[in-house]
Amino acid sequence: MNFKRNLFVITSALVGALALSGCDFGISKFSHYEYIYEAEDKHEDIEKEGYVKYGNYDSYKVKDNKGDEMSLGSAYETFRDYGMNSNIPSTGDQKIIVVPVSFSDYKVDKLNITEQQYIDRINKAFFGNSKNNEYVSVGEYFNKSSYGKLRLDGKICDKIYEFPLSVSDIKEKKLHRDALATDYYKKVIDWYKQTYPEDDISKYEIPGLKTGKNIAIYMVYTYPSEEKTEEDTENFFWAYTFSDVPLSWSSYSFSVPEYDEPDAHTYIHETGHLLGLNDYYPTLAPKNKDTVVIEPTSFIDMMDASVGDETGFSKMYLDWTRPYYVTDNCEIQIKPFTESGDLILLSNNWNKTVFDEYYLLEFYTPTYLNAHDVSFGNNLAKLPKIPGIKVYHVDARLAFITSSGKVPIEYCKDGTFGTTSSNVGYAHDNNTYDNPNKFQKNYLYQLILNNPPKEQSVCATDANLFRVGDEIPALKFNQGDEFLYQITINSLQFSGSSIKFEKIKKHAK
Numbered sequence: 357m358n359f360k361r362n363l364f365v366i367t368s369a370l371v372g373a374l375a376l377s378g379c380d381f382g383i384s385k386f387s388h389y390e391y392i393y394e395a396e397d398k399h400e401d402i403e404k405e406g407y408v409k410y411g412n413y414d415s416y417k418v419k420d421n422k423g424d425e426m427s428l429g430s431a432y433e434t435f436r437d438y439g440m441n442s443n444i445p446s447t448g449d450q451k452i453i454v455v456p457v458s459f460s461d462y463k464v465d466k467l468n469i470t471e472q473q474y475i476d477r478i479n480k481a482f483f484g485n486s487k488n489n490e491y492v493s494v495g496e497y498f499n500k501s502s503y504g505k506l507r508l509d510g511k512i513c514d515k516i517y518e519f520p521l522s523v524s525d526i527k528e529k530k531l532h533r534d535a536l537a538t539d540y541y542k543k544v545i546d547w548y549k550q551t552y553p554e555d556d557i558s559k560y561e562i563p564g565l566k567t568g569k570n571i572a573i574y575m576v577y578t579y580p581s582e583e584k585t586e587e588d589t590e591n592f593f594w595a596y597t598f599s600d601v602p603l604s605w606s607s608y609s610f611s612v613p614e615y616d617e618p619d620a621h622t623y624i625h626e627t628g629h630l631l632g633l634n635d636y637y638p639t640l641a642p643k644n645k646d647t648v649v650i651e652p653t654s655f656i657d658m659m660d661a662s663v664g665d666e667t668g669f670s671k672m673y674l675d676w677t678r679p680y681y682v683t684d685n686c687e688i689q690i691k692p693f694t695e696s697g698d699l700i701l702l703s704n705n706w707n708k709t710v711f712d713e714y715y716l717l718e719f720y721t722p723t724y725l726n727a728h729d730v731s732f733g734n735n736l737a738k739l740p741k742i743p744g745i746k747v748y749h750v751d752a753r754l755a756f757i758t759s760s761g762k763v764p765i766e767y768c769k770d771g772t773f774g775t776t777s778s779n780v781g782y783a784h785d786n787n788t789y790d791n792p793n794k795f796q797k798n799y800l801y802q803l804i805l806n807n808p809p810k811e812q813s814v815c816a817t818d819a820n821l822f823r824v825g826d827e828i829p830a831l832k833f834n835q836g837d838e839f840l841y842q843i844t845i846n847s848l849q850f851s852g853s854s855i856k857f858e859k860i861k862k863h864a865k
């Protein structure tokens with residue numbers, strides 16, 4: 357279960373905006389975004405003096421109960437076949453069905469727009485060009501973020517699906533959000549088949565997923581989103597994406613902009629989940645209310661506070677980029693990450709998969725998919741204004757997990773497949789409070805801050821990135837060792853940055 361975080365002020369502002377009538381928004385005419393295609397990627401190993409960029413990630417390997425090596429496949433296959441996930445593949449041409457939803461007691465006219473305007477605006481938010489959007493559409497975002505590797509398209513239904521229960525029924529019954537996945541996912545697919553009998557739905561089926569869990573559906577509903585509260589932390593009228601069926605559910609109100617055109621940030625965040633990305637903010641409140649909540653990625657991430665481009669670990673998981681891996685003394689030039697995918701991976705012994713512990717260096721610039729959220733952002737987060745190096749600690753080691761609650765039991769490297777479990781998942785997440793003790797202290801993905809505040813619980817700023825002259829602290833691994841190289845940022849301009857790695861000489865005792 358994945359969802360977006362509360363954006364307190366924004367949402368109440370949106371409810372206000374909905375009350376306006378006759379507001380002349382959505383003035384541009386729909387125009388589909390134009391695909392960019394990836395520059396040729398030969399997937400060859402590139403070996404340089406002191407570093408290497410592998411052409412492909414390795415297949416993730418575990419031991420079977422005979423002690424033999426067993427391959428679980430790519431990151432996508434590992435979570436699909438052994439992690440109980442039903443996600444959209446992250447490369448190539450992929451399709452989703454977007455369903456505009458209303459309720460018998462909350463029809464489109466409550467939004468002060470016509471049904472046609474409702475559908476048009478959803479169409480713009482998902483597949484329009486940048487003129488149709490305050491930011492970019494879902495499709496354009498993922499096409500650009502993937503450097504042309506993913507072309508996401510699909511169908512916006514031109515008929516409105518009336519949800520089988522009214523808003524008051526849902527509230528009266530206290531319908532649990534999981535019912536969307538268990539009951540209503542199937543119902544909406546049946547509705548689609550009846551409504552569009554001439555349309556062959558099989559063209560939307562995702563290969564390799566089980567029948568009944570293999571069509572990606574995004575439902576956008578009329579009723580305004582409601583804040584989660586302490587009494588109701590699982591409000592039905594929020595934005596959710598399920599991991600066991602490819603289904604997202606979000607209010608139209610999330611896209612109602614301050615200006616003329618729709619704002620797709622929330623739909624982009626949720627579509628990130630449909631592709632298999634996790635939330636990077638702590639999604640659960642700590643049991644003890646006095647606990648200071650640590651924000652591991654300090655808000656500035658699409659999978660945290662829904663701002664800017666996807667970041668290094670996400671793009672590695674999605675197979676949109678492969679890092680430079682430091683193997684000896686060297687100096688590496690990297691271009692802006694959002695424009696190039698350049699990334700440096702630091703480990704003393706990398707297993708060549710996404711599922712390992714390592715550090716990442718990414719050259720952040722306030723450009724391309726980041727530009728909008730430098731000045732706009734939202735009430736939780738704005739992106740830094742000045743280019744700088746982001747340092748991330750990733751601990752994406754896999755564990756055997758329980759099949760019911762996906763709770764980690766034992767690191768995969770310590771166990772054997774099928775003995776403790778035949779299911780795998782991340783050992784850590786950014787939500788440490790409820791993890792079993794052994795896994796509790798480590799984060800999946802943490803931004804290491806320059807000039808760190810006392811508690812990492814506020815939005816990262818310009819001061820938290822690293823630039824020429826800044827000292828990058830010793831990089832310690834959760835597994836006990838320390839990165840063997842001293843890191844020096846030699847130069848940093850808008851166009852690129854040069855970073856030097858020198859082996860730390862151990863002093864003789």
Ligand SMILES: [Zn+2]
Nearest residue numbers: 358359360635
């Ligand atoms: Zn989320």
